[in-house]
Amino acid sequence: MTQDEMKRAAALAAIDYIPDDCIVGVGTGSTANHFIDALAGCKGRIVGAVSSSEASVARLKGHGIAVFDLNGIDRLPVYVDGADEINHQLQMIKGGGAALTREKIVAAVAERFICIADESKYVTVLGQFPLPVEVIPMARSHVARELVRLGGHPAYREGVLTDNGNIILDVHGLRIAEPAKLEAEINQIVGVVTNGIFARRRADVLLLGTRDGVRTYR
Numbered sequence: 492m493t494q495d496e497m498k499r500a501a502a503l504a505a506i507d508y509i510p511d512d513c514i515v516g517v518g519t520g521s522t523a524n525h526f527i528d529a530l531a532g533c534k535g536r537i538v539g540a541v542s543s544s545e546a547s548v549a550r551l552k553g554h555g556i557a558v559f560d561l562n563g564i565d566r567l568p569v570y571v572d573g574a575d576e577i578n579h580q581l582q583m584i585k586g587g588g589a590a591l592t593r594e595k596i597v598a599a600v601a602e603r604f605i606c607i608a609d610e611s612k613y614v615t616v617l618g619q620f621p622l623p624v625e626v627i628p629m630a631r632s633h634v635a636r637e638l639v640r641l642g643g644h645p646a647y648r649e650g651v652l653t654d655n656g657n658i659i660l661d662v663h664g665l666r667i668a669e670p671a672k673l674e675a676e677i678n679q680i681v682g683v684v685t686n687g688i689f690a691r692r693r694a695d696v697l698l699l700g701t702r703d704g705v706r707t708y709r
């Protein structure tokens with residue numbers, strides 16, 4: 492089984508978690524793309540979606556799925572998205588696709604976060620994947636210096652602007668033993684919009700695509 496087949500299997504399994512007649516929160520990335528394609532097959536039983544990126548909006552609309560503004564809805568029963576790393580407490584690093592801030596906003600609203608991933612994403616300690624931090628452009632050097640003080644090695648992601656018009660610093664060399672603490676510390680740096688640690692709002696369910704099938708963790 493290839494990595495992409497494991498991603499697809501996890502994405503298909505997420506369809507069982509979608510209640511009828513609801514608006515579904517939809518994430519970003521190649522695993523989320525498999526989920527969007529699967530959602531198209533049962534679009535008659537949902538009202539529509541809210542999305543965490545312009546790329547996913549385009550894919551949803553391409554399938555004829557209605558896309559709603561998050562500000563216009565009362566509740567969001569479920570959000571389905573991928574991750575760059577997820578630990579055994581279902582805390583994640585996200586943002587490899589640069590959509591972390593919108594992902595965190597949609598995740599905050601959702602009653603249930605279903606993470607879909609292939610087995611390579613499941614780790615004991617977060618931090619092998621460089622931590623993405625979205626930063627207001629004029630604060631780039633200041634934030635980079637503060638991230639060095641926290642023990643990281645930030646790298647400017649050249650040529651990338653987020654959907655919100657900001658830049659991304661990818662922080663290498665962190666061993667994230669206390670994800671919730673570091674999430675809060677980095678968010679305190681002036682100029683940071685948000686960082687890619689999802690610990691305060693972790694996933695509720697992980698559907699992990701493995702060579703032996705999809706495993707469920709709660």
Ligand code: ABF
Nearest residue numbers: 520521522573585586587588
């Ligand atoms: C989004 O897509 C992210 O937050 C994460 O960066 C990425 C995962 O990528 P993929 O599904 O392509 O492996 O969910």
